[in-house]
Amino acid sequence: MPGQKPIKVALLGCGTVGTEVVRLLTDHAADLTARVGAPVELAGIAVRRPNKHREVPAELLTTDAQALVESDVDVVVEVIGGIEPTRTLLLQALRSGKSVVTANKALLAEHSGELFEAADSTGADLYFEAAVAGAIPLIRPLRESLAGDRITRVMGIVNGTTNFILSGMDSTGASYGETLEEATRLGYAEADPTADVDGFDAASKAAILASLAFHTRVTAADVHREGIAQVSAADIAAAKGLGRTVKLLAICERVSGGGADRNDTANASEFISVRVHPAMIPRTHPLAGVNGAFNAVFVEADAAGEMMFYGKGAGGAPTASAVLGDLVAVARNRVVSGRGPRESAYAALPVRPMGQTPTRYHISLDVADRPGVLSQVAAVFAEHDVSIAAVRQEGRVDDASLVIVTHAATDAALRSTVDKIGGLPVVRDVVSVMRVEGEES
Ligand SMILES: NC(=O)C1=CN([C@@H]2O[C@H](COP(=O)(O)OP(=O)(O)OC[C@H]3O[C@@H](n4cnc5c(N)ncnc54)[C@H](O)[C@@H]3O)[C@@H](O)[C@H]2O)C=CC1
Ligand SMILES: N[C@@H](CC=O)C(=O)O
Numbered sequence: 001m002p003g004q005k006p007i008k009v010a011l012l013g014c015g016t017v018g019t020e021v022v023r024l025l026t027d028h029a030a031d032l033t034a035r036v037g038a039p040v041e042l043a044g045i046a047v048r049r050p051n052k053h054r055e056v057p058a059e060l061l062t063t064d065a066q067a068l069v070e071s072d073v074d075v076v077v078e079v080i081g082g083i084e085p086t087r088t089l090l091l092q093a094l095r096s097g098k099s100v101v102t103a104n105k106a107l108l109a110e111h112s113g114e115l116f117e118a119a120d121s122t123g124a125d126l127y128f129e130a131a132v133a134g135a136i137p138l139i140r141p142l143r144e145s146l147a148g149d150r151i152t153r154v155m156g157i158v159n160g161t162t163n164f165i166l167s168g169m170d171s172t173g174a175s176y177g178e179t180l181e182e183a184t185r186l187g188y189a190e191a192d193p194t195a196d197v198d199g200f201d202a203a204s205k206a207a208i209l210a211s212l213a214f215h216t217r218v219t220a221a222d223v224h225r226e227g228i229a230q231v232s233a234a235d236i237a238a239a240k241g242l243g244r245t246v247k248l249l250a251i252c253e254r255v256s257g258g259g260a261d262r263n264d265t266a267n268a269s270e271f272i273s274v275r276v277h278p279a280m281i282p283r284t285h286p287l288a289g290v291n292g293a294f295n296a297v298f299v300e301a302d303a304a305g306e307m308m309f310y311g312k313g314a315g316g317a318p319t320a321s322a323v324l325g326d327l328v329a330v331a332r333n334r335v336v337s338g339r340g341p342r343e344s345a346y347a348a349l350p351v352r353p354m355g356q357t358p359t360r361y362h363i364s365l366d367v368a369d370r371p372g373v374l375s376q377v378a379a380v381f382a383e384h385d386v387s388i389a390a391v392r393q394e395g396r397v398d399d400a401s402l403v404i405v406t407h408a409a410t411d412a413a414l415r416s417t418v419d420k421i422g423g424l425p426v427v428r429d430v431v432s433v434m435r436v437e438g439e440e441s
């Protein structure tokens with residue numbers, strides 16, 4: 001592209017992902033120029049400690065991220081993470097007409113509204129493929145490919161660290177601590193791994209997916225969130241014994257209801273439900289075979305039917321691949337003075353609280369092996385209006401295990417049922433209580 005003005009890029013952050021972004025930009029410079037139609041030039045890299053980055057050209061490093069954003073660049077690529085200073089830096093970039101590419105799901109899940117408004121104020125692009133499911137193309141399919149369809153459900157495994165831990169516990173019996181350490185060493189875990197383990201990372205991703213799928217602004221605060229800290233070896237063993245496995249699922253659903261006011265969930269004609277929690281799924285379910293740091297997401301749409309997206313959801317290189325894809329897209333837009341998709345939140349569907357979202361449960365109990373136990377337990381379920389779908393009892397010498405799977409029940413009904421059952425003299429221990437997904441109800 002002789003004579004074509006270069007697209008100048010500011011990179012904010014040079015950790016696990018940033019280092020790989022620099023490598024891909026450098027290694028693929030000629031191809032990127034050909035694909036964009038102009039040279040893509042790294043103008044500077046903002047870091048905290050320049051002496052820790054011997055792998056990147058020293059003359060590009062700066063500790064002044066704000067000055068870099070204010071300089072004569074076209075695109076700001078943000079791979080620092082967290083809310084501040086990134087929110088301020090990206091608002092500044094967008095308000096001065098610079099396109100932004102970010103991998104920062106935590107920021108998008110809380111502040112996408114103001115970021116999109118800042119982008120609209122100047123016609124800048126905001127792209128974020130890396131923010132959900134790393135390398136897997138998922139944001140672009142939802143924002144563009146499926147923009148003409150009606151998406152009804154998005155469900156999947158969107159956190160590599162927790163999937164690495166749960167699949168390790170399931171296959172090798174490895175301890176929770178060991179696998180978390182390994183996930184951190186491999187660059188999957190967030191700077192603070194509690195964001196992964198407590199489900200915050202998956203909840204941010206669920207908020208982004210639900211916003212795109214349902215044309216509604218959904219924030220992390222709208223997402224019901226449970227992490228994996230409470231998943232015990234007993235839960236994993238109970239699941240295995242019944243041909244199931246435990247996964248941390250992000251589930252975004254369109255649900256019919258009975259009004260149109262976003263805050264009036266009792267009378268809305270359509271809601272959405274957005275939740276992240278561990279669940280037992282059948283070992284035959286396609287998500288059961290998604291192991292290690294891999295992610296997989298099912299999307300169901302009226303006309304398209306069912307689709308599954310699978311691949312590497314974490315790690316430096318896979319995430320950098322998604323960042324580079326976005327960089328090429330925004331750079332191409334600048335070359336032709338075009339623009340990518342804006343925010344689409346016109347539907348503004350109400351989010352149904354988890355308390356009104358029934359799910360199925362698996363309950364394992366250690367009980368005394370004597371006549372009448374099952375009827376005592378069943379009576380407590382009936383008393384709380386929780387309907388039993390299946391029961392399995394296995395006797396041992398002096399005690400037995402009782403496994404119950406319910407039809408869909410609310411959290412509140414299930415909790416009071418389990419509390420009362422735990423207090424029955426014939427129940428020795430409530431071994432495991434977990435939601436069940438992926439089975440016919
Ligand atoms: N590691 C992964 O697998 C994935 C990460 N992401 C997201 O990518 C972003 C970056 O993640 P990682 O590279 O893993 O994190 P990291 O912690 O390895 O890198 C972040 C870097 O930013 C630097 N930094 C912090 N504050 C700064 C400031 N004010 N100015 C300049 N540099 C600053 C840190 O020193 C660090 O080197 C996060 O938003 C993360 O959620 C998204 C998908 C996958
Ligand atoms: N910490 C995240 C990284 C990618 O988003 C994960 O484990 O999936």
Ligand code: NA
Pocket residue numbers: 129130131132133134135136137138139322
């Ligand atoms: Na992605």
